[in-house]
Amino acid sequence: MKDFFNRSEKRKDIIFSTLIFVLGVILGTISKILDSTPSNLLPSFLEVLDLRNFFSRIGIWLFFGVLLSVYSKSPVRSAVNVFLFFAGMVASYYAYTIMIAGFFPKSYMMIWIMLTILSPIFAFICWYAKREGIFGNIISSIIIMFISRQAFAFGYWYFDIRYVLEFIIWIAVILILYRSPKQTIWMITIGMLLYFLTAQMNLLWGML
Numbered sequence: 146m147k148d149f150f151n152r153s154e155k156r157k158d159i160i161f162s163t164l165i166f167v168l169g170v171i172l173g174t175i176s177k178i179l180d181s182t183p184s185n186l187l188p189s190f191l192e193v194l195d196l197r198n199f200f201s202r203i204g205i206w207l208f209f210g211v212l213l214s215v216y217s218k219s220p221v222r223s224a225v226n227v228f229l230f231f232a233g234m235v236a237s238y239y240a241y242t243i244m245i246a247g248f249f250p251k252s253y254m255m256i257w258i259m260l261t262i263l264s265p266i267f268a269f270i271c272w273y274a275k276r277e278g279i280f281g282n283i284i285s286s287i288i289i290m291f292i293s294r295q296a297f298a299f300g301y302w303y304f305d306i307r308y309v310l311e312f313i314i315w316i317a318v319i320l321i322l323y324r325s326p327k328q329t330i331w332m333i334t335i336g337m338l339l340y341f342l343t344a345q346m347n348l349l350w351g352m353l
Contacts, residue, residue, distance in 0.1 A: 162225060162229050165213065165226050165233075166229040167233065168233070169229065170233040170237040172234055173233060173235065173236070173237035173238035176201070176238055177237070177238045177241040179197045180197055181242075182197075195310075198308075199311075202311070204292065204314050205311075207292060208314045209230060210230070210268065210271070211274070211288055211322075212321060213226045213227050213230055214226075214272050214274070215274055216321075217268075217272060219272070220273070223268045223269060223271065223272040224268045226268070227267070227268035228261065228265045228268070231257075231260070231261040232261055235254075235261050271288065274288055274322055275321075275322055277324070282328060282331060282332060285322045285332045285336070286332050286336040288318065288322065288336070289318065289319070289336025289339075289340070290337075290340045292311075292314065292318050293315060293336060294340060295307065295314070296308065296311040296314065297315075297340070299345075319333065
């Protein structure tokens with residue numbers, strides 16, 4: 146009986162991972178179709194939402210990576226699921242780019258391939274972001290920092306929302322990483338402090 150349940154769980158894992166890979170393929174293809182289609186040829190609601198630029202930025206892909214990581218059953222499953230998602234997304238995006246759009250952006254493709262190769266390591270670590278303890282708090286705060294860098298614009302005399310859709314993602318990530326009011330406040334506070342610190346370093350670097 147135990148062997149039966151083990152085989153059943155393995156089949157579920159395989160099916161789930163396959164679906165994640167397919168989701169990556171679908172989203173990668175949609176992203177490239179939007180990217181290669183002139184905005185005036187898109188339906189008006191897509192043009193208003195500016196999905197072409199939205200899917201070309203890293204924020205939405207960070208969101209999917211975090212989502213798959215924290216809701217996987219284990220750190221290992223997290224690594225497998227996130228790798229399959231990005232493998233499907235990157236493969237379909239650049240297959241469409243080369244075979245249909247007709248060009249070969251080698252430098253950008255190599256960057257995304259390297260990120261895909263490294264994604265299991267990041268996913269393994271991110272799995273702990275929703276767990277109790279100081280390590281989970283640190284990881285979740287770092288995630289908030291990275292998402293904040295996509296959602297907000299910060300300078301010496303201004304602080305603004307960069308993109309509304311990425312601000313929505315910022316809120317969604319907070320909800321995903323929510324554990325308790327106290328830990329969530331701690332996570333947001335440290336994450337935003339890290340964001341302001343790194344943004345300030347960028348400003349100082351730009352002046353040199």
